[in-house]
Amino acid sequence: MYAVLNASNPPVIGITTYRQQAKTGVWDVDAAFLHSGYIESVTRAGGIAVLLPPQPVDPDVADRVLGGLDGVLFAGGRDVNPDLYGESPGEHTDVPDIRRDAWEFALLNSALEREIPTLFICRGAQVLNVALGGTLYQDIATQYENPEIHVHEDYDKHAHNITWEAGSGLGKLYPEQGCSKVISIHHQAINALGKGLRIEARSTEDGLIEAVRLEGKPYVLGLQWHPEFHPPGAPDLLNCNPFLDEFLTAARGRRW
Numbered sequence: 001m002y003a004v005l006n007a008s009n010p011p012v013i014g015i016t017t018y019r020q021q022a023k024t025g026v027w028d029v030d031a032a033f034l035h036s037g038y039i040e041s042v043t044r045a046g047g048i049a050v051l052l053p054p055q056p057v058d059p060d061v062a063d064r065v066l067g068g069l070d071g072v073l074f075a076g077g078r079d080v081n082p083d084l085y086g087e088s089p090g091e092h093t094d095v096p097d098i099r100r101d102a103w104e105f106a107l108l109n110s111a112l113e114r115e116i117p118t119l120f121i122c123r124g125a126q127v128l129n130v131a132l133g134g135t136l137y138q139d140i141a142t143q144y145e146n147p148e149i150h151v152h153e154d155y156d157k158h159a160h161n162i163t164w165e166a167g168s169g170l171g172k173l174y175p176e177q178g179c180s181k182v183i184s185i186h187h188q189a190i191n192a193l194g195k196g197l198r199i200e201a202r203s204t205e206d207g208l209i210e211a212v213r214l215e216g217k218p219y220v221l222g223l224q225w226h227p228e229f230h231p232p233g234a235p236d237l238l239n240c241n242p243f244l245d246e247f248l249t250a251a252r253g254r255r256w
Helices: 036-044 061-066 098-114 123-131 169-173 241-253
Strands: 012-016 018-024 027-033 048-052 071-074 118-121 159-164 179-183 197-203 209-214 220-223
Touching: 012 036, 012 098, 012 241, 018 098, 036 048, 061 098, 071 098, 071 123, 071 241, 098 118, 098 123, 118 123, 123 209, 123 220, 169 197, 169 209, 169 241, 220 241
Parallel strands: 012 048, 012 071, 071 118, 118 220
Antiparallel strands: 018 027, 159 179, 159 197, 197 209, 209 220
């Protein structure tokens, strides 16, 4: 993700993190992690990045945290707990991070209520869909007919094409591009669409949902791909400036 916005009145963007074991000296510790691409993208675009590690959920905690933010970015990570959309875990589904799921659902619900601009990346888009009553393909390769490759050993170098839905907001941001190439790292995807969501983009080859937007809210956008892995100015990948500009402008507009 890359953009250069007016640096005056920088919006404060909270970014969710994930938990992981890490070695510090001779000790193994349970730590909060986030790929630096998220932080660099927000700061290059003129925002202030604040990390939001998973916490025990208290009825007032999420709301109090959001009181100091202008926008929230829900990052990628481990699979959403299938219990949350009425299914049992499949053999390819991650062991769930119950604490992260609970924390992010609390943040999401509070953000929607406050109408805080939100951007959801990969797992984030799936969290959004499930929170609104939708379901997921737990494993694209075994549950979806004739899928193209969406996760590959090349990791952040693997890309595929997406196509904008007719009349979508993303399509209007990219009027000269009928389709674009994006970095793809996901073995799960949106199945049944959550309430109030409209499809913004699909995978060109197999039709899987790649972007959604919530109707009736100022700015709620979910992207299945990974814009934080798009190098600035990469000629063969989608230029992420337009939607990042749109997101941070919406965040800035909450206070100024």
